[in-house]
Amino acid sequence: MEVKLKGCIEKMRAELSSDGKVSYFFRLSAGELPMADLLGKSIQLEFSGQIACIHCGAGTNKSFSQGYCFTCFNQLAQCDRCIMSPELCHFHAGTCREPDWAQTFCMTDHLVYLANASGVKVGITRINQIPTRWIDQGAIEAVPLYRVATRQLSGLVEAAAKTHVADKTNWRLMLKNAQPDTCLKTAAADLQAKLMPAVQTLQSQYGLQAVQAVRNPDSVSLSYPVLQYPDKVSTLNPEKTPLVSGRLEGIRGQYLLLDSGVINIRKFSGYELALSVGA
Template identity: 40%
Template sequence: MVYTGVLTKMQTEFLEPIQYYLVFENDFIHVNQLLNKRIEIKLIGHQCLSCRLDRPIYRQGFCKTCFFDKPFAGDWIMRPELSTAHLDKEDRDLDYEKKVQLQPHIVYLANSSNVKVGVTRKSQVPTRWIDQGAHEAIEIVEVPNRYLAGITEVALKDHVADKTNWRTMLKNDIKDENLLDWRQKLKSYIPDEALPYFIENNSETHLEFPVEHYPEKPKSLNLTKTPYYSGKLVGIKGQYLIFGDNTVFNVRANEGLVVELLVV
C-alpha cells in the first residue's frame, strides 16, 4: 500500500496503549497497525502548512515568510509569558490571539526523560503529554489565560527542568516519580497572581505507548539530508516512529514535508 501526503503531527487517542494516526488530505493510516512491518519513506516535496506553497520548510511546518508573518507562529507560542491578548494588545492578529490565549490553560508536570514543567491549553490535555512521550503527568495550576500560565512556568523552571531529553525518552531510560510530592514542593514558587488557581486534589495520569523494542542508541532520521529510508517499525512514542535499526523519525519536526510512504 502506498500513501502520499503532507506530514503533520500524528493524531492520537488516549487508550491503552496510545493509538496513533497519520492523517493526509484524502487518506489516513492507523500507525499502530504497522508495527513489525517494513516501511519505506521517500521525500518528494514541501508544502507550507499555511500558504500551502511548495517552499522550503523553515520551522514548525511553515515557510520562512509565514513563520514570521502569521499569528499562529508568534513568539508567544513557544514563550507563553509573552502573551498580551489579556491586555487587549495585538502581536500579529488580535482576534486570533484572543481566541487562543484567552482560554483555560494548564501548567503541568510531566515525566518523560525527567520531571519537567510545561504549559498547554486545557483542551490539549492529555494530547500534549502524549506528544512529549511522558509516561506520567499531573496538572498543578489551571489559569484563565496563557499569560498567567507562562509566568508560572518561568517561575517554576528555576526549580525543575523545562526540556525533555529526547534520547533518554526514546531509550525509556526513566524512573517513576511521585508527581504529587513534586507539585507540593513547587507550590511555594508559584507567582501570587496564579496561586489562587493551584490544584489541590488530583492524581497522576499514566500513559502507555505502543513500543515493541526501545532503541539503545537512537539516531534521528533527517529526510532533507536522507530523502529515502526503509526500516521495520518497532514502536511509537511521543511523535516519534521507532525502527528496528535504532533509527527514529520525529513526525512533528518534519511537518510540511510531502512524502510517499510504502508499507511492505
C-alpha cells in the first residue's frame, strides 16, 4: 500500500458533467485526490484516533453534528436546531446565534425540490448548492418545485409537502441502487397541485414573490461511479475498527462502497487518517 494523502477528513468534493456523470475528489486538510482512478483498486483508511473540529480546529474527543467540537456545536448558528428544521427559524425574534452568518446562508434564495434517491422525497437547499445537495443525497434524478426567499420559507413549504411525500432518504436502499423507477416530473406536477392552498397562504403572508412555483421544470439526471452495488449493506465504523480496507467498488452520496462494507465519509469529518492505495 502506498500512502497517497494524510490529514483530517473534509466532505468529498463532487462535480457533475454535462452528461450527468458525477466525479468525486477525496479531501483531507492536506489536499485532495481524484477518485476516478481508484475504482476497482484496494484502498486503506487508517484512522489515528485524533479528531479536529472542522470550524475552530481544536482537538476534541468526540465529534458533534458531523465534525464540530462541543463548544462550536453549542455556539454556531450552523449547528442550531433550525438547520435541521428550518421552519423553526428564530431570526425574526432576534435570537439567532449568528445574525451575520444567517444573512448570508439563511436569508437568501432557497430551492424546494423533489429527488429520487431511495424513492421520491422532498428536500430544500440554497440555490448555490445545486447540484451539490442532490449529489450528497445520492439522488439519481431531481426536479425543482419552488424558489423561495429564505430558508425558513423553504422549511414551511417542505413541512406542508411532508404530508404528501417523504422527506428522508433510506440510505440503505440508496446504496443498493433499489430506488423505484418513477416519473419525477409527473410527481412534481401532482405535488404542486396539492400544495397550492398552502403556498397561497404563505404568499398572502409573505408576498407573491416570496414563494414562486417553478413552471414546467426540467429534471436533472445523475449517475455515480459504481462498479457494483452491494446486495447487503454493512457499515464500517473507524471508532471501532481504526483500519478500514477493501476494494473500492463505487461512490454514491458521501459513501465509499468497499467490498468489505460502506463508510459515510462526511460523518467522520475532522477525523485524522492516512489514505493508502494498492493494486
